Amino acid sequence: MSLVVQKWNELAEVKAELAARDWFFATSGNLSIKVTNDPLTFLVTASGKDKRKQTDEDFLLVDGDGNPAEDTHLKPSAETLLHVEIYRRTKAGCVLHVHTVDNNLISDVYAQNGEAVFSGQEIIKAFGIWEENAAVRIPIIDNDADIPTLAAKFAKHVDGDTGAVLIHNHGITVWGRDAFEVKKHLEAWEFLFRWQVKRLLLQRAGLPVG
Template sequence: MSDQPSNPILLEEKQRIYRELGIVKADFASRGWFPGTSGNLSMRVGDYSPDRFTFAVTASGKDKAASTPEDFLLVDQEGKPCEPTRLKPSAETLIHCEIYRRTGCGAIFHIHSVYNCLVSELFWDRRAVPVEGVELIKAFNIWDEDAVIDVPIVPNYADIPRIVPEVTDKLDPRVPGILLRKHGIYAWGRDAFEARKHLEAFEFLFEYVYRLQLVRGR
């Protein structure tokens, strides 16, 4: 178990990140994005390398509409707690570990919504949700006229370690998000602001794509 949090600078940053995550958590809960204690949030704390990093993550099984002193805990690059605690990290912390390792991002937000689950099933056969020419694609810093992106979809296994290599295989450096089939979206960014921006953009695009399919009668 790491002793990193004993560093006063790291402690100060951890407390700042807990506050920032608390604000994001309250915002997302107010939008109904954490039904039944689902979803999870994380932010990196301190220095980063692909082999060694630390991040704050939501504790498992908590009501995310409530704010308590035990909403978050600090874990290492393997998803193990860095400090003595009775809290358990989210069951999906290993997915966060892999996304941090592969992208070097600073924040990852995972939510469940009706539209992201619907499109993950609607486009499961092609393993990606196609989005064509919608203005909000620019939220991902893609500025091509009539840009086209495919948001990857991976299988959702009960055994979380089985999902990790699927995520690795499907990560697209242009697209800061990945869907688990009938489960939800993981979106990330350099910091909490960018991760939230990306998540909001994905949710808009998923609703757009789904409604467009209805209009076209497909």
């Protein structure tokens, strides 16, 4: 099996799992997986598709500038430049971007702080952090319809082989060394967002949550 086919299958599997979670509302979301380092090439979702469907036009191979590296009628994701920033700056192997109601709510509630911080949760261990009372933070950046502008703001927070950024009232972009790691991190973030949204509601209702 060629490397591209192997990576295609890996990304298709993650895409199917996120689809099963119903994390691709209204064609939102984009995913990518690195294929080669030198030169940089990666598979990225084709733009505007319903990512819940599985077809042989789901992904296309792009180069280090995010342009198609093959002859195709498919258009790379509108947000490919964000993926480019990650692959150029880190050793990440996979990038996932989803819009969920909870990640949008958290991005809005904490927008003024420029970050959301979570602590006191066992699932933080999914990030490989084992200390008692550990806290994790996720930066929140303003959304921008101009993708190069958004990518420049986003790039300021890309400083490790794993990471995540919330885009205000838009969604989350998470990256990791491989598909397994990034999916685990995405699931942990979404767990924390859902937990926090529910806690805020229960607190508002006067119920005794910590």
